[in-house]
Amino acid sequence: MTATDSMQEYLAEAFRIAYYQPDNPYVSTSSLAEEMQVSAPAVTRMVQRLKHAGFLQHAPYRGIRLTEAGEREALANIRRHRLVERFLVDVMGFGWHEVHDDADDLGSVVSDKLVDKMDEMSGFPKRCPHGEPIPSADGAMPRVIDYPLSEVAVERDYVISRVHTHDAHKLRYFSELNLEPGKRFHLVMRAPFKGPLQLKVDGQTHFLGHELAGTLRVCSEEEYQLV
Amino acid sequence: MTATDSMQEYLAEAFRIAYYQPDNPYVSTSSLAEEMQVSAPAVTRMVQRLKHAGFLQHAPYRGIRLTEAGEREALANIRRHRLVERFLVDVMGFGWHEVHDDADDLGSVVSDKLVDKMDEMSGFPKRCPHGEPIPSADGAMPRVIDYPLSEVAVERDYVISRVHTHDAHKLRYFSELNLEPGKRFHLVMRAPFKGPLQLKVDGQTHFLGHELAGTLRVCSEEEYQLV
DNA sequence: TTAACAATTTAGCCGAAGTTAAACTAATCC
DNA sequence: GGATTAGTTTAACTTCGGCTAAATTGTTAA
Numbered sequence: 001m002t003a004t005d006s007m008q009e010y011l012a013e014a015f016r017i018a019y020y021q022p023d024n025p026y027v028s029t030s031s032l033a034e035e036m037q038v039s040a041p042a043v044t045r046m047v048q049r050l051k052h053a054g055f056l057q058h059a060p061y062r063g064i065r066l067t068e069a070g071e072r073e074a075l076a077n078i079r080r081h082r083l084v085e086r087f088l089v090d091v092m093g094f095g096w097h098e099v100h101d102d103a104d105d106l107g108s109v110v111s112d113k114l115v116d117k118m119d120e121m122s123g124f125p126k127r128c129p130h131g132e133p134i135p136s137a138d139g140a141m142p143r144v145i146d147y148p149l150s151e152v153a154v155e156r157d158y159v160i161s162r163v164h165t166h167d168a169h170k171l172r173y174f175s176e177l178n179l180e181p182g183k184r185f186h187l188v189m190r191a192p193f194k195g196p197l198q199l200k201v202d203g204q205t206h207f208l209g210h211e212l213a214g215t216l217r218v219c220s221e222e223e224y225q226l227v
Numbered sequence: 228m229t230a231t232d233s234m235q236e237y238l239a240e241a242f243r244i245a246y247y248q249p250d251n252p253y254v255s256t257s258s259l260a261e262e263m264q265v266s267a268p269a270v271t272r273m274v275q276r277l278k279h280a281g282f283l284q285h286a287p288y289r290g291i292r293l294t295e296a297g298e299r300e301a302l303a304n305i306r307r308h309r310l311v312e313r314f315l316v317d318v319m320g321f322g323w324h325e326v327h328d329d330a331d332d333l334g335s336v337v338s339d340k341l342v343d344k345m346d347e348m349s350g351f352p353k354r355c356p357h358g359e360p361i362p363s364a365d366g367a368m369p370r371v372i373d374y375p376l377s378e379v380a381v382e383r384d385y386v387i388s389r390v391h392t393h394d395a396h397k398l399r400y401f402s403e404l405n406l407e408p409g410k411r412f413h414l415v416m417r418a419p420f421k422g423p424l425q426l427k428v429d430g431q432t433h434f435l436g437h438e439l440a441g442t443l444r445v446c447s448e449e450e451y452q453l454v
Numbered sequence: 455t456t457a458a459c460a461a462t463t464t465a466g467c468c469g470a471a472g473t474t475a476a477a478c479t480a481a482t483c484c
Numbered sequence: 485g486g487a488t489t490a491g492t493t494t495a496a497c498t499t500c501g502g503c504t505a506a507a508t509t510g511t512t513a514a
Contacts, residue, residue, distance in 0.1 A: 006501070030461065042502055044463055049500095061462055061509055091318075092344055102338055109332040117319055233471070257491065269472055271493055276470090288479055288492055 001053040005108045008077040010036065010046050011055055014066060015074035020164070022143075026063030075135040080115050081107035082128035082135075087118035089129045096129035096180055097171035126227055131162035131181030131217070133227050142227045146219040149197065150210050154189050158218040165215040177206050179216065182224070228280040232335045235304040237263065237273050238282055241293060242301035247391070249370075253290030302362040307342050308334035309355035309362075314345035316356045323356035323407055324398035353454055358389035358408030358444070360454050369454040373446040376424065377437050381416050385445040392442040404433050406443065409451070 003011065013035050014027045029043045036043065051058045055070035066074060085103040088094045094102075110118075116137075119125075126142075127133055135141040146161035160183045163174055174180065178201050188198040194210040208216075230238065240262050241254045256270045263270065278285045282297035293301060312330040315321045321329075337345075343364075346352075353369075354360055362368045373388035387410045390401055401407065405428050415425040421437040435443075 004500080028461085029463090038501090039503060040462065041464080041504085046501080048463095088341075092341075092348070094344075102341055105336040105338070106333065109336055111329055111332070114315075114319075114329055117321070121319065231470080255491080256493090265471090266473060267492065268474085268494080273471080 003050075003053065003055065003073045007046070007050055007053070007055070008073050009108065010043075010050065011066060011070050011074040012077035012081070014056070014064060015071060015078065018066070019141075025065050026059070027065070028063045032064075072139055075139045075141055077107065078141075079135040079137070080110055082132060083115050083118050083122065083125075084110060085128045085130070086122040086125045086134070090122045090125070091118070095175060097168070097175040099129065100166055100168075100171075127181060129181065130164075131160065144219075144227050145223045146217040148214045149187070149208075149216040149218045150190075150194075150214040152187065152218060154187050157184060157186050157221070159184050159221050159224040160216060161219045161224055162217040163215065164217060170212065170215065174216075178202055178204075179206075184221065187218075230277075230280065230282065230300045234273070234277055234280070234282070235300050236335065237270075237277065238293060238297050238301040239304035239308070241283070241291060242298060242305065245293070246368075252292050253286070254292070255290050259291075299366055302366045302368055304334065305368075306362040306364070307337055309359060310342050310345050310349065310352075311337060312355045312357075313349040313352045313361070317349045317352070318345070322402060324395070324402040326356065327393055327395075327398075354408060356408065357391075358387065371446075371454050372450045373444040375441050376414070376435075376443040376445045377417075377421075377441040379414065379445060381414050384411060384413050384448070386411050386448050386451040387443060388446045388451055389444040390442065391444060397439065397442065401443070405429055405431075406433075411448065414445075 010032065014032055017027045017031050017035065018025060029040060029047060032047075033040045033043045047056065047058055047064055050056050050070065051064075054067060055073060056064045056066045058064050081103055084106045085096075085099050088099040088103060089096050119137075125134060127144075131144075133142045133144055144161060149158070152158065160179055160181050163171065163179075163181060165171065179185070183201065186200040188200055188205070190197045196207045196209055197213045198205060198207055200206075237259065241259055244254045244258050244262065245252060256267060256274060259274075260267045260270045274283065274285055274291055277283050277297065278291075281294060282300060283291045283293050285291050308330055311333045312323075312326050315326040315330060316323050346364075352361060354371075358371075360369045360371050371388060376385070379385065387406055387408050390398065390406075390408060392398065406412070410428065413427040415427055415432070417424045423434045423436055424440045425432060425434055427433075
């Protein structure tokens with residue numbers, strides 16, 4: 001059985017959610033509903049269709065879990081999506097903070113031929129502009145090593161690994177602060193009780209709220225080079 | 228009222244058909260059905276929806292005719308489609324004969340922002356890779372001047388203006404013969420009774436059947452420069 | 455241990471876009 | 485001028501993907 005575009009989107013989103021909660025392999029329908037901007041019943045019905053097609057297992061009232069086939073579909077979609085983003089940024093010159101919506105639209109329709117060409121023209125990138133790893137053509141997905149900025153030790157250097165938000169304003173703000181994936185910076189201090197963080201980027205000092213900092217994931221230079 | 232993607236496709240196709248029959252402004256539902264690869268009733272119902280939305284007039288059993296609003300929608304779609312084709316050829320390096328399907332898919336989803344960028348990166352082209360004129364952003368569509376190769380005078384020089392087929396094999400064949408839009412050639416002779424044509428391209432002599440020749444539209448160098 | 459609440463699923467609805475089969479027009483042909 | 489035929493339209497059904505409202509389940513708290 002082959003997945004429709006819509007089915008692939010659900011599978012991809014489920015995979016992304018699972019990737020961000022490495023402890024627990026089950027994805028709740030409500031988290032899917034939220035990410036897909038869709039009602040809960042819509043998810044339940046799609047889940048049933050996907051189960052019948054063999055793309056996932058469903059433990060009612062508990063959650064879902066992709067099968068091998070489901071992961072394959074998901075990774076194909078994610079790869080297309082992230083390579084399109086890279087292409088829009090590297091080749092077409094858009095800002096990394098402004099390409100998500102267009103990439104969403106394009107990601108569902110580009111052919112393999114096109115994706116391969118985009119891959120090539122972007123220099124076979126390893127990560128998308130938000131820092132997420134790009135699955136290989138044969139469906140291997142590296143696991144990146146990084147930590148929420150809001151939880152790492154102070155007075156040390158880090159590299160931005162991933163920026164985990166789709167909020168256009170936040171992305172634009174990070175972009176203005178030069179806080180983008182791959183960027184090196186120094187974490188000066190963090191105020192207690194979920195207080196603001198102070199960091200130094202390109203010699204400039206910035207302050208970030210605790211919550212905002214939580215959407216940035218960071219790691220060491222060496223860890224960044226691993227993927 | 229704003230048109231869905233699907234509505235725009237129908238409007239665009241209707242416009243293209245009308246453009247190829249300059250004498251008669253009415254487009255039959257069967258021609259639309261054929262071009263859209265869809266059953267006749269599907270067209271009839273869509274036509275009614277489009278009529279209600281004010282995009283066309285419908286004379287039952289006679290045909291349809293786009294309104295101003297309908298032409299606007301159609302031209303926006305055609306512009307997107309043809310600029311995507313140009314981009315795939317000029318920027319991404321695909322062959323002009325192989326981009327139609329991808330362009331079809333992409334044309335329905337690319338945003339204005341993207342189309343404008345593609346326009347710029349392609350050098351603000353005037354025609355798509357098949358030679359069809361590209362509507363301007365404000366919705367003006369030039370009318371090209373050209374004639375079926377099967378009907379023009381022999382022993383003269385011409386330029387390929389448009390290649391009017393979507394058949395992948397024919398396109399590939401034309402491509403192999405170097406017969407692409409903008410190409411200059413000499414029409415040597417034409418055998419009577421719908422016989423083959425002889426022409427000289429780049430010093431090489433080729434023969435084309437009458438029907439195949441009909442899918443090529445040609446004009447003088449000066450006429451080609453007009454659009 | 456039961457009551458309340460939150461999450462999930464079921465039931466029944468809608469609209470878009472497709473299909474086939476049957477009915478209807480318009481036009482042509484003898 | 486009426487019968488045949490080609491082209492259109494209507495009717496009735498399908499699938500997909502969304503929705504709201506109602507029922508159900510699992511968990512938590514009194």
